Amino acid sequence: MTSRASHAPTVDATQALATARETLQIEIASLQALAQRLGGTFVEVVQAMLTTTGRVVVMGMGKSGHVGRKIAATLASTGTPAFFVHPAEASHGDLGMVTSKDLVLALSNSGESQEITGLLPVLKREGVRVVAMTGRPNSTLAQHADWVLDSSVEREACPLNLAPTASTTVQLALGDALATALLEARGFRAEDFARSHPGGALGRKLLTHVRDVMRSGDDLPIVRPEDDFFTLMRAISAKNLGAAVVVDGDRQVLGIFTDGDLRRRLEVGADLRPARAAELMHPNPRTIQAHALATKAAQMMEQHGITSIPVVDAHGTLTGMVHIRDLMLAKVI
Numbered sequence: 001m002t003s004r005a006s007h008a009p010t011v012d013a014t015q016a017l018a019t020a021r022e023t024l025q026i027e028i029a030s031l032q033a034l035a036q037r038l039g040g041t042f043v044e045v046v047q048a049m050l051t052t053t054g055r056v057v058v059m060g061m062g063k064s065g066h067v068g069r070k071i072a073a074t075l076a077s078t079g080t081p082a083f084f085v086h087p088a089e090a091s092h093g094d095l096g097m098v099t100s101k102d103l104v105l106a107l108s109n110s111g112e113s114q115e116i117t118g119l120l121p122v123l124k125r126e127g128v129r130v131v132a133m134t135g136r137p138n139s140t141l142a143q144h145a146d147w148v149l150d151s152s153v154e155r156e157a158c159p160l161n162l163a164p165t166a167s168t169t170v171q172l173a174l175g176d177a178l179a180t181a182l183l184e185a186r187g188f189r190a191e192d193f194a195r196s197h198p199g200g201a202l203g204r205k206l207l208t209h210v211r212d213v214m215r216s217g218d219d220l221p222i223v224r225p226e227d228d229f230f231t232l233m234r235a236i237s238a239k240n241l242g243a244a245v246v247v248d249g250d251r252q253v254l255g256i257f258t259d260g261d262l263r264r265r266l267e268v269g270a271d272l273r274p275a276r277a278a279e280l281m282h283p284n285p286r287t288i289q290a291h292a293l294a295t296k297a298a299q300m301m302e303q304h305g306i307t308s309i310p311v312v313d314a315h316g317t318l319t320g321m322v323h324i325r326d327l328m329l330a331k332v333i
Contacts, residue, residue, distance in 0.1 A: 023157040023165065030153040030166040031173055037150060038062040038177070045131050046181045049080060052129075054101030059090065060117050062172060063164040064107040069176030071105070078183040087115035093251050095119065100127040108132070109151065109167045111139020121146045133174060135167055149174060210297055212288035213330045214311045214320035215241065222247055222318070224279035225254060232257055234275050241323050243308045246281045251318045253310050255281030287312045292318060294332045297322050 014110035027329050029165065049056055056075055061066030068084055085094050087106075098104065104123060106116050111134035123130055132145035135152035142148045157165035157192055163283055182216055222240035223232050223246055235244040236259060243258040265280075272280065287310045288297050297309055311320035327333045 002187040019159065020289040027156065027166045027169045028079065030170050033154070034151070034170050034174060041147055042133065042149065042177070042181075046178060046185065048103055048129065048131070048147070049075075049178065049182055050185050052101065052103045054081075054099055054103065056080055056105055056107045056256065057098050057102050058082060058084045058107070058108035059087045059116060059119075060084075061087055061113045063168050064109060064113075065169045067175065068105075071107075071179070074175060074179045075182070078179050079186045080168055080182050087113070087119060090119055090176050091115065097140060098123070098126075098128060103129045103131065104174065105131045106141060106145070107134075107151075107207045108139070108141050109164060109171070111136040111141035113141070117141055117144075120186045128227065133171060135170075137161040171246060192259040208330055208332055210288055210292050210294055210311055210322055211295055211320070213332070214322040215239075215326070216311075216320040220318070220321055221245060222251075223277045224248075225276065225281075227277045229277075229280065230273045231274050233262075236262075241308050241321060243321075244277075245285075245310050245318060245321065247319060249319050252316050253285065253287060253312055253318050254278070255283040256285040256310060258306070258308070285310060287316075288314065288322070294322070294327055294330060298324075298327050298333045301303045301327075 035252070042325060057070040057074070058075075060066075065086065072084040083097075085097060090098070107233075108116050111117075111132065113134040117140045120141070130145045130191075130219055131147045133149045133151050133285045134140065134142050135150075137148055137150055137152070151170045153166040154162050156163060156167060157169075187294065189286060200299065219239060221235040221241055221244040223235050223244050225248065227248055232244055235252045236242065236257070242260075245253060246255040246257065247253055255278075261280070262272075263330055286300060286304060286306070288300065290311050290313070299309060300309060307324045309322050310318055311322060313319050324333075
């Protein structure tokens with residue numbers, strides 16, 4: 001009996017690599033040609049998107065639709081309000097989401113997608129401006145658009161010159177070019193990007209402040225300057241922050257004593273039992289304010305080899321304490 005595995009197709013490694021490299025070269029050449037022909041129309045489209053009082057509505061069918069969804073998402077996450085509307089659904093009610101203040105970015109390599117061209121009369125009647133991203137500047141879509149972005153390619157990377165490959169790569173890159181040009185024109189910053197990505201690593205780093213992760217109230221290991229060694233040790237142990245903060249009657253931070261200080265004193269044979277907190281503390285410790293970014297606390301810990309930092313207000317009054325574990329739990333580090 002012949003094994004089914006014996007009839008399984010095999011990959012010709014040489015041919016596979018040659019085809020892959022040719023695909024990439026065709027797409028690279030298509031992108032280089034796109035870069036060379038960008039000009040005044042591209043700038044006009046960026047200006048129109050920048051100044052529109054509505055939103056950028058992206059449309060596309062098939063593979064162009066998939067690219068369009070990504071372009072809309074990239075625009076939205078970089079400061080340009082945008083969303084995707086499926087052209088087929090638009091003709092069955094979703095066109096109600098588009099207003100006269102919006103600007104439509106329609107993707108169609110052929111420029112003849114019926115689902116899109118069928119919407120053009122309605123869009124024009126409502127006064128909606130249309131940007132065509134098409135590989136055929138003389139197509140129906142291009143003729144009815146206010147601006148035409150030429151996304152044509154000499155050939156597809158598909159060996160049959162049929163499957164959308166180079167053309168969709170050019171569409172995707174042209175969408176990225178629009179988004180980045182708009183981002184720069186808006187003065188969009190990393191902090192702005194973080195606000196639209198609060199669940200991501202960048203969002204946590206740029207939106208998390210010390211006040212969001214610090215300990216406060218009864219969780220603080222506080223002692224007075226006159227407290228004895230044993231009171232100091234109980235405060236460190238009870239609050240599990242590896243340190244105790246020495247404050248005066250107005251909660252002004254006078255110093256700090258850490259478990260590291262304890263080890264160093266014991267290593268040299270010091271008898272700490274008769275000592276008071278004021279004698280043992282490290283005076284004028286490094287502090288941070290609650291409004292500072294949590295990443296700044298992480299940087300201070302790394303730079304100075306410490307694991308906890310007292311949090312103070314503008315007057316030096318103790319308001320909290322942040323520990324390296326708090327930063328790790330918040331995924332700041």
